[in-house]
Amino acid sequence: MAYSIAQLLTSNKTRLFDMWIQKQLASESLREDLMTDDELRAQSQELVDTLTSVITADNISHVESTDFDEVFEVLSAISMSRARQGFSPRETGLYIFSLKEAIFDLLQENLADDPATLLAESMKINRLMDSFGIITFETFIKGREDVILRQTEEIADISTPVIQVWDGILALPIIGTLDSSRTQVVMESLLQKIVDTGSGIAILDISGVPAVDSLVAQHLIKTVSATRLMGADCIISGIRPEIAQTVVHLGIDLSNIITKATLASALKHAFSMNRLVVKRSEAEKKVL
Numbered sequence: 456m457a458y459s460i461a462q463l464l465t466s467n468k469t470r471l472f473d474m475w476i477q478k479q480l481a482s483e484s485l486r487e488d489l490m491t492d493d494e495l496r497a498q499s500q501e502l503v504d505t506l507t508s509v510i511t512a513d514n515i516s517h518v519e520s521t522d523f524d525e526v527f528e529v530l531s532a533i534s535m536s537r538a539r540q541g542f543s544p545r546e547t548g549l550y551i552f553s554l555k556e557a558i559f560d561l562l563q564e565n566l567a568d569d570p571a572t573l574l575a576e577s578m579k580i581n582r583l584m585d586s587f588g589i590i591t592f593e594t595f596i597k598g599r600e601d602v603i604l605r606q607t608e609e610i611a612d613i614s615t616p617v618i619q620v621w622d623g624i625l626a627l628p629i630i631g632t633l634d635s636s637r638t639q640v641v642m643e644s645l646l647q648k649i650v651d652t653g654s655g656i657a658i659l660d661i662s663g664v665p666a667v668d669s670l671v672a673q674h675l676i677k678t679v680s681a682t683r684l685m686g687a688d689c690i691i692s693g694i695r696p697e698i699a700q701t702v703v704h705l706g707i708d709l710s711n712i713i714t715k716a717t718l719a720s721a722l723k724h725a726f727s728m729n730r731l732v733v734k735r736s737e738a739e740k741k742v743l
Contacts, residue, residue: 460562460576461510467561468507475499475557482553484546498533502554505529515579518586530587531594538598551591555584615641617648624725625654625687626718630663638674642681649685656725657682660718662693672707679712688728689713692721 464471476499479485480492490498505526514520530551537547558580566573615637620626627645631637645657659678664671675691682689692715694702702709715721726733 459512460580461512461515463561463565464510464558465507468503471507471557471561472500472503474560475503475554478553478557479550482549484549486542486546489540489542499554502526502529502533515583518583526587527590530590534591534594535598535601538595539602544592544595544599547591547595548588551584551588555580555588558584615644617644619648619652619654620658620722621725621729621731623652623654623729624656624658624722625649625652626658626660626722628660628663628718631665633661633664633671633674635674638678642678645678646681646685649682649687654687656688656690656728658690658692658718658721658725660692660721661698662695662718664693664698667698667701669705669707672702672705672709676709676712690715690721690724692716692718 476496479495479499509522509525511522514522533550534547537550559577562573562576562580566576615627615629618626618628625645625648627641629641633641648654649657659675661667661675667675679689679691690713691709694714694716713721713724715724
């Protein structure tokens with residue numbers, strides 16, 4: 456009768472789990488700051504239970520079998536959660552490969568006197584676990600990409616706040632490089648705020664933009680045009696001497712756009728457009 460590694464894993468499930476946990480707890484890649492011991496045990500127990508419930512003598516050599524779909528789902532969930540928790544690719548890979556080591560140790564215990572069978576069964580489990588490792592890495596990368604994308608969107612939202620500085624006057628301080636994707640975020644945020652507040656003036660402050668080239672200037676012009684289509688006037692502030700020289704050198708026409716050197720100057724101009732006057736109040740004289 457042919458040796459069945461599937462039967463060995465099923466009948467020694469508890470032993471396999473204990474061996475795997477010991478390896479993980481002894482590993483230098485253990486991250487107690489990211490996952491508690493109870494969470495690690497529960498996660499590992501689920502994977503061992505799922506693997507031993509689906510593996511058979513027939514499918515162990517057919518990794519593409521749909522029998523392993525449930526295992527793939529568990530692995531994908533583990534990889535996604537570890538990507539979100541902050542585990543590195545190496546730490547996530549060592550997690551699944553430490554299971555392979557535990558299975559090898561279990562095989563060694565039971566087949567030490569039969570090296571030929573030990574080699575044959577080790578080759579089978581090696582191919583299977585390597586396939587699991589690939590699934591783990593692929594899912595981890597996708598999870599990490601999702602995290603980076605979400606963080607990028609959050610940073611873009613935080614870095615483009617639209618502030619209502621006065622009744623009918625909005626200010627949008629832009630910090631960092633202004634590219635096509637960020638311009639879209641800027642326009643959407645600004646136009647939505649114009650609709651929400653009914654403001655008639657928007658100030659784009661580019662004091663925090665490190666450099667202005669033809670592409671950045673085109674993005675600014677598009678934002679101004681979109682603002683005007685919403686019935687609001689637009690003022691660009693933060694025009695530093697070097698930016699002014701660059702704009703002139705590139706031959707960019709901003710003559711039809713109100714520009715100011717500072718945000719304070721732009722705000723003062725916005726007040727005058729709305730026929731507002733801000734005066735410093737005199738301190739009350741003390742009566743002696």
